[in-house]
Amino acid sequence: MPITDDAELPPGLALAWSLPVKAGKLGRKPSQSVEQVVAAAVELADADGFAAMSMPKIAQKIGLTANAIYRYVRSRDELLVLVAEAAWGPAPELLPDARDWRAAATIWTRAMLDRCEVHPWLCDLPVRGAPVTPNLLGWAEAILKVLTGAGLTPGEAIACAFLLDGYARQLATTRRDVRESTATSVQSAAVTKFLEPRLQELGYSVLAAMMAGNEYTDEVVDDDVAFGLERILDGIDVLIATKR
Known part of the structure; x- marks a missing residue:
């Protein structure tokens, strides 16, 4: 060559x-x-x-x-x-059935999260523009095929891909930062005891109730990942439905 x-x-x-x-x-x-x-x-x-x-x-x-x-x-x-x-690395294998685009988009987004678990510093790399290298183009092509196959135009598909990409990167960064933080958890007995009366004094009733019920946490659990991703996919689903 x-x-x-x-x-x-x-x-x-x-x-x-x-x-x-x-x-x-x-x-x-x-x-x-x-x-x-x-x-x-x-x-x-x-x-x-x-x-x-x-x-x-x-x-x-x-x-x-x-x-x-x-x-x-x-x-x-x-x-x-x-x-x-x-x-x-190479893009994940996605489901070819266009009718099940949500499952394929979920696999793709979670694969991004998984790669960031293996290499937590990936989210620190500067994003210099649209992908131009073989593996990164493979990731882009995989999700664009899924979204255009579901009925979106290429322009709409790439905008939705940006949403999924950004969601995965932000979650991965948050999970890493919390995992590596040396700060005391908000669920510790000392922090809870300190905050609860102050939340009540300020009238922050929702936060106070969540803390009392041990629902106010600094962890990002899998249920949080799934909930946010489902809401994004719901929005894309509405866009796809309008195309039909």
């Missing part, structure tokens, strides 16, 4: 498509590969979060000098494109 001149392409795009690209003089023969650099970045982020994914730390992890890592990826922006592609 001929070497691609990617000077006018976004960082990392040609590499994400496994195309050979023009490079500067590398000096000694490379001892590692782009795949090894990306794998090391993912391991660091999985262990210590997004901030740990620095070029010097990655270089050290795989035995390169701080400068030598730029033989493989030319910038951190390029690295982040490749890391996102690797961590999201």
